[in-house]
Amino acid sequence: MSRIQLLNPRLANQIAAGEVVERPASVVKELLENSLDAGATRVDLDVEAGGVKLIRIRDNGSGIDKDDLPLAMSRHATSKIRELEDLEKVISLGFRGEALASISSVARLTLTSATDQSNSGWQVSCEGRDMQASVKPAPHPCGTTVEMRDLFFNTPARRKFLRTEKTEFSHLEEVVKRLALSRYDVAFHLRHNNRVVHSLPPAANQLEQERRLSRVCGPAFLENALHIETEAAGLKLWGWVALPTFSRSQADMQHFFVNGRMIRDKLIAHAIRQAYRDVLFHGRHPAFVLYLELDPSIVDVNVHPTKHEVRFRDGRTVHDFIFRSLHRLLAEVRPDDQVNSARLEQQQQPAEIAPQQAPISFRSGQSQPQISEGEVREQLQGYTALQSRAPTPPAFPSAAPRPVMDDNDAEIPPLGYALAQLKGVYILAENAHGLVMVDIHAAHERITYERMKTARDSQSIRSQPLLVPMTLAVSEREAACAENSSDMFAQLGMRVERVGEEALVVRELPVLLANSDVEQLVRDVLSDFMEYGSSDRMLAHIDEILATMACHGSVRANRKLTLPEMNALLRDMEATERSGQCNHGRPTWVQVSLPELDKWFLRGQ
Structure with missing residues (x-):
């Protein structure tokens, strides 16, 4: 190997730039953060060729004093921290003091600034192998303008890794968007190739x-x-x-x-x-x-x-x-939040049951029933028997007509009242805003699932001992974590004990997880405990089983419903948590407004 020697300042800064400056977007991030740290309330950004040819950022912040301008271009020079303890309460975006020095080592950079105490502005740039800073007067209002030209002009190996102008500008624009979301009190203006892309005024409320x-x-x-x-x-x-x-x-x-x-x-x-x-x-x-x-x-x-x-x-x-x-x-989130309609007291409509058709256990109101696992299984057996029957023709009772709809009627529920059933799959309903279409199976699946989770939470998780306790070989760190997390394991229906420096034994599991992969489950939960301090894997597995049970226990396609049954389902949806999605994340209902319907039929055109 050759002898050890000090790197020259430019090369040292170019190496540091490898961490700070990846592409034009990286430059914009560093410079905009400096503007925000300087207290700017307006930032103007001009870009050419995706930021490779030109990046010019002008702000109305506090500016930089003439005597500090050479230091601003030096490595590890900053006004934002003074001692090590300051790192424990950093409130500024930048504080390392590397950005300007790194950028100036791979591009042509000039910085012009003035403070409210100075009579005129001053401009600084770095030149030569040792990056000597030169300062000269330049007219400028209070604030700072940083102009970067020809990124990577002196490091062609890095320039060839840049993408197309469109791609580079897309990354740059994303940085501006994110910073605009971080500071609503600051106005941001972005132009690309002399074209205004964003003009965002301050947002006070x-x-x-x-x-x-x-x-x-x-x-x-x-x-x-x-x-x-x-x-x-x-x-x-x-x-x-x-x-x-x-x-x-x-x-x-x-x-x-x-x-x-x-x-x-x-x-x-x-x-x-x-x-x-x-x-x-x-x-x-x-x-x-x-x-x-x-x-x-x-x-x-x-x-x-x-x-x-x-x-x-x-x-x-x-x-x-x-x-x-x-x-x-x-x-x-309830349907009334999404349709912006007033919530009213739920009233269960009387249900008339068609011959040879069993009623569905929809329940109106806010209260959720308490059911045991045995009752869930009994319900599933009843649903299985129900699905085996041939569909019967619907019976629409004349004794319970649908209320007359009035657009100004404050008594209309968020999901309205059922009009009909389409192909045994969808409910068509009318509310104050227009037409509501409901996926019957998806909606009932969510209702059943939420009731099962409520029962689980109210009764705690039932566990059972393993016939043969399972011993696991783990690391000493995992064993210590399990020992310290015994209470959390117990809350999840598990009993896991440490039996050696690097060994655990699993003695109890939740009833619903008796057939799961015990070893993988315990290792995953331990991993969560060590990384996040908690774990939802057990509940996630239990919820997956409940979701499957709810899916099988819900109304299937081609199941004919009466109008009272359909309206009871709508009322249940309005009272059930997360009723906008089924257990698999699919939407359970959609709203079609009257203006949308008018567009379909070209009304008013």
Whole structure:
């Protein structure tokens, strides 16, 4: 090997740029974060050729003093921290002091700035092998303008990895969108090749925030979003989460901010995924824009050079707070929330049963029945017998006519009243807004499933001893975790004991999981305990079994219903949690408004 020597400043900065500057979007992120840290309330961004040829960012922040301009272009120079203890309560977006030096080593960078105390502006740029900073006067109002030209002009090996102009600008635009969502009090203006792409004024209230949200994420997101704002244990969560029916094929509309910083964190992602667990179609991803606010001293943002990852001092508390907040929000969604109609007291209509047709156990009202596992199995046997019968013709009772609909009638329930049954699969109903179509099986499946979960929660999880206890070989860390988590195992209906330095024995399991893969289940739960401080795998497996039972115990296709039975199902849907989706995440009903119907038939055109 050759002799050890110091790297020259330019080469050292170019190496550091490998962590900070990946593409034009990386430059924009660093420079915009500096503008926001400087207190800017307006940021103007001009880009050419996807950001490769030119990136110019101008802000009205506090500016940089003339004497500090050379330092601003140096490595490890920052105004945001002074000592190690400051890292424990970082509130600024940037603080490493590497961005400007790294960018200037791989592009032509000039910085012009002025403070409100200075009589004129000054401009700094770095030149030569040793990156000597040169300062000269330049007219400029209070604030800063950073201009970067010809990215990677001196590192062609890295420039060849850049994508097309369209792709690079797409990444750059996404950075601007995310920062625009992080700071509603700041105006953002973006131009690409002299064409205005975004012009976002400040948003001072929720209405203006939602207007910006609609322009950044699209109006469809806002139309399907629920607003949340909750606080507990020094944590505050607010923002918007989309209904499960507005799921995505990829995780491209997931924005989470911690104290204004956009992050991607496994613990938070797990909590959100857990909240959506039994309302999201398999393979789909939820959409959300959420903000978590907490004391900066209990979160470490100095985990990764890009600062996308964080570490919480009490991760379990944060995880449970996010999960419970979103789980409760999604559970409370009712049809009246979605059709924006007044909720009324539910009245069960009398049901007339057609000859040779057994009644269906729909129940109106808010209360949920308490049923045991034995009763569930008895119901399943009854449903199996019911499905074996041939469909009988429907009997529409004349004694219980459908109420006359009046658009101004405040007594109309959210899902309205049944008109007919289509092909034995759908209910057609009329409400104050127009036509409601309900998937009978999917809706009844959710109702049955929620009743089963309510019974499970009220009676606790029943467990049974294993005929032959199972011994597992684990690591010493896993064994210690299991020993410390015995109470959590007990809450899940399991008894797991430590019998050696690297050995566990499983003595009890939930009744419904008697035929599961015990070893894999215990290992998965232990993995969750060590990573997230909790686990929902046991309940997830139990819920999967209950969902299957509910599916088999629900109304099947071609089952003819009477009008009272259909109306009873609609009332049950209005009183049941998560009734907008079946157990597999599919929608259970859709609303077709009168204006939509008019368009179909070209009325008024």
